[in-house]
Amino acid sequence: MSPAPRRRKVVLVGNPNVGKSALFRHLTGRYAVVSNYPGTTVEISRGRLSLEGIEYEVIDTPGVTSLIPQSEDERVACELLLREQPDVIVQVADAKNLRRTLLLALQLVELRRPMVLVLNMVDEMRERGIEVHGEALAELFGIPVVETIATYGYGIRHLLRAIPRATVPRNPLEEQQREVLGTAAGSALPMGLLVEWMEVGDARFRQQVEQLLGRSRLARVPHLWERGCRGCPTSRSLCRELERARARFLESALLTLRKKGGERARSELTPSAFRFWVVLLLGGVGLLAWEEVGGYFQWPTLATILGALIRRYVADPTWALFRAYRLDLWHQLLFGSRVGGGAGLLTEAVRLFALLAPLVIPIVVLMRRSARFLSSLGRWTRQPLTGIPILLVILVLIYEVVGRTGAQALVGVLEEILFGAYLVPWLQSLLPPGFFHDLFVGPYGLISMGLTYALAIILPIVGTFFLAFGVLEDSGYLPRLAILSDRFLRVVGLNGKAILPMVLGLGCDTMATMTTRILNTPRERLIATLLLALGVPCSAQLGVILGIAAAYSPAVMLTVFGVVASQLVLVGHLASRVLSGERSDFIFELPPLRVPLVRNILLKTWLRLRWFLAEVVPLFLGATLALFLLDRVRFGARTGIEAIEEGVRPLVVGWLHLPAAAARVFLMGFLRRDYGAAGLFDLAQQGALTTTQIIVSLVVITLFVPCLANFLVIVREQGWKRALAIVGFILPFAFAVGGALGGILRTLRVFS
């Protein structure tokens, strides 16, 4: 313990997806990831705040629907409340959902800690014509009530003033509780909560409660805290009585708290303007479809036409000028290489803008200005008939941004031009041949391989993916996939809720493995973790697959995804059969669709990239160094790498029918999936693989072991035994599937 006075603790609590993390950032200046889906925060973040000369520690918690936890992330939050003895509890609430706010508040007041109630998102509340009587609410509980819009920072000043003035709330249900529970209600224990914890809480949580509240104190209320009493008629009827009292109270409180006659704050578009924007939107979708279909048949599309125009009227005329000032590197970066005809930064930006603008601008206008469109869009995205086409459009857009702009254009500019044509040759000419030459710019050089892979291949892919993904996260679209996928996920023993970690896995399997905490049972967490480790490609892999597919044919991509998906279903189904337990209830809250804030997306992407660079670059460099050393060490006539390639030759060449050099890719894949994927990308670009070989190696590297970071997180979440079992299953499985697939494709002669 430090001698300094203890920092006062402020805990942010509230329903999922109400903006706790956004407020946390405003209070502490530290960024906790903010998105528009329940379960963004699964861990506790801490930050500091200094107010009126007092130091506070602010704690951000995962969202809870009630203080009776029903999943891992809720348990974390509830235990924290009991353990930390917060000096101030800030309940963050979605202002438009008053009933749920009151329900949670009624539980929180039982903890008898000073409280502040924050009504967040008052803008959305007003848009829906709802008004809340803030003063009456403050009076009801006897605590300060503050209105905020956390994303814009509105009302934060009031919150800062309210925190030091937090007061211990009055429990409006105290009398009713005393009536039901008798004398026991008089003690300082949260009696109402205790009754419910005993009835519903899982054993592990009840043990925690016992420890945190003190066994001796609980012993004084024996008839409520006896193991044998769980589920007995007395405790059941007590629960029912308390619930009834709560419901009665809520009904009367809601009547007084809701103000009448709020006007909808936003004006609607006129019908003709509405039609105009909808037609424009449909035009944008048509343009996108033309781009894909036309691109496949090599018809003139937007990309080719724009590219030709820019080359003819901008790039070619300016070439001499750039050259005169020795700026030919810049010219190539902007307009693409002179010989290859690839895209440059400027050409690509123009193409992407021309493609996205007709889609994005109408959508943003319609979502912002037309409540009718917003609710229709909400309906379209969750109904299969319209939802699946919308999903396809979104997938195509991701492919455009990540696969073509990221993995093709940006990688082309960075890898081929900046690193390949300028930086590496320049360094090669600078360093005299010898050890250091090979160390930095040799075949396994730190710069020519390590940095190139990290900065020129993976960074643009991951960067564009994080951008696209951030938009999806903040729009509130992702949870809607839960409805479309619920039936499908039942086959693998999960329910729709599990689509969140699965889709997040496309961003990063490591983060997604942590998100499995939102699932309700340990069994579901294990299945989801296994499937993530087995076959959900992370952004870098996905980008590489998309990039390779864009270079070969869409059939490659479809085959790879089809095979991997079928394996996921197969393994998931078997796992759900082997692991005992029932499928848990699918009861899932859908957040409203919102127009994402550009600032939040940029901030989120930047922080993720920073994290990525800090973690990945050293790993890539270390791995390259290891390869370099292996290449220098000699075993008889062979180098270390050749020896390893020789050792796994039966597997790689004999079984998978890949060139021996592919062994290196799998070796790299052990260190990080994306490192292996980058190696594969490199191999494919050199034209060393046939189409069948590409498919087989993509499938194997996708099914392959999780990367080191993912493995460590699995160990942390599931323990050593399970983590090793998962890897022990996946490794042979990946090679078995790859070999079998190769055999089938060769027999059928589907691809060259």
Place this chain on the structure above:
Amino acid sequence: MEVDRELGELLEALWTSEEQGEAFLQDVRRIAHAEVTDQLLERALGEGLIVRQPSGHLRLTPKGRAMATPIIRRHRLAERLMCDVLGVDVEETEAAACEFEHSLAEGVTRAICTLLGHPRVCPHGRPIPEGECCRQAEEQVRAILLPCDRLALGETARVAYVSTRSHARLLRLSALGIMPGVSVQLLQRWPSIVLRCEETEIALDQEIARQIYVWRTRPEEWSEAGET
């Protein structure tokens, strides 16, 4: 088939205690609403309605079960009716339900069952035996109380009760705002049910939605009812 009252009470008591496991004579005596005399017992045994097992406990024969089914059904439907429609407290329904079980005509029973949306369990959570009307899911009388998945799309209704034995499920639903008295709107039926409850949209399984029973009312009526 006309069953005299005492015999009916005996069969009912035996049915109820069989639901909780093996039924012994003393259990049946304790919960029966009529005095179970030895004479009555002999009569039931004699008519082949119940048998005494070698281990000492009693069991309903198929014949006895067939005779008891409509009684149990009427009793539990009556409880549901009073509890949900008339708003009588569960504990107070017992005496009246005992009267109903002997006096309801089959046609009336069927109408009540349909009115209540063919409920599956009584307010105490015990199963209600199915009647002919449940199997045919008759809807000649427009049900005013029904599981929420049977609402029309876009229709708003008020939650009457959630008929589940899982307390965790009940708690989860109520934490999201689905509790008796709240109005919900059915937004989507397939592939999952989507309800709007106040400003929250909630997706749930069909099985769970079937347990949420709602009052069919027009929204205007309900807001007026809420104000008074």
